[in-house]
Amino acid sequence: MAPPSGFDANTPRDRARRILSGALAEAGVPSADLDARLLLCAALGLDHAGLLRDPGAPLGARGAQALERMAARRLAREPTSRILGAREFWGARFHLGPAALDPRPDTETLVEVVLDAVGAETGRAWRILDLGVGSGALLCALLASLPNAFGVGVDLAPAACAIADRNLAAQGLQGRGKLICADWAAPLEARSAARFDIIVSNPPYISRGDIARLEPEVRIYDPLLALDGGEDGLDAYRAVIPTAARLLAPEGFVALEIGQGQGKDVDALLRDASFSARNFRLDLGGVERIILAKFA
Ligand SMILES: C[S@@+](CC[C@H](N)C(=O)[O-])C[C@H]1O[C@@H](n2cnc3c(N)ncnc32)[C@H](O)[C@@H]1O
DSSP states (O other), X not given: OOOOOSOOTTSBHHHHXXXXXXXXXXXXXXXXXXXXXXHHHHHHTOOHHHHHHXXXXXXXXXXXXXXXXXXXXXXXXXXXXXXXXXXXXTTEEEEOOTTSOXXXXXXXXXXXXXXXXXXXXXXXXXXXXXXXXXXXXXXXXXXXXXXXXXXXXXXXXXXXXXXXXXXXXXXXXXXXXXXXXXXXXXXXXXSTTOOEEEEEEOOOOBOGGGGGXXXXXXXXXXXXXXXXXXXXXXXXHHHHHHHHHHHEEEEEEEEEEOOTTOHHXXXXXXXHTTOOEEEEEEOTTSOEEEEEEEOO
């Protein structure tokens, strides 16, 4: 798609924001106004306060060029987080790349559920396993919240592991996190001593037939490996749940993110794997999003 016309080096910042917001809204981009502001800030190297301070200042030649490039990408429905190369999750900044899912605010509910289950015991040396670590959002958020924990993150995509590694390092967590590039936990299962107190997973859970109907931001820019849950969306749960049952310490717990309407099926898979205690947590939109399971 062609970049929006109507701004150049002399265009005042506020007018450029309105032009861009209008063009994004017309192209069907959700949150057009917010995105226009974020892209303008990035193009000019300003924060929001800086933008507000001098709305009448001209973009300048470099600012106008940078904004034009970013606008063209957003009009092609590339998510703003990917254009900026980073996303905020659980109060920290995560580097993104094509191989890693853009972490979603709903997934923060999983962190909340785990911390509620941990209660006052935040200082314990928890052993954490994150199956399908992606950008490392969950693993980093849990390690940052549990200062004596040690975590292992697994992903089938080597490039996702590299991004998670970079995020662990950027957040000073590398000494407490290890990444394994593997098909779920196969290498850990080979080691009989490996046991975890907390196992988390936000696996791919979109039914294959629904992928073509997803918003372009997701369908085009999130990796297929992070989305595709097979014919009924449940393939990854069928692999992850028995693995988690084998690797969980007796008093431990599992927290899984689920897709809308998958609660009953995932609950049945957990029950079949001997998880006798199972509880749901709703997300910000009131949808059953997380299931916490224990052996008793
Ligand atoms: C929905 S993403 C979740 C990423 C991250 N945990 C988050 O919440 O943002 C699912 C992740 O599972 C990984 N994955 C898919 N199949 C896998 C497999 N067989 N073994 C290990 N990881 C897999 C994908 O590469 C992707 O990073």
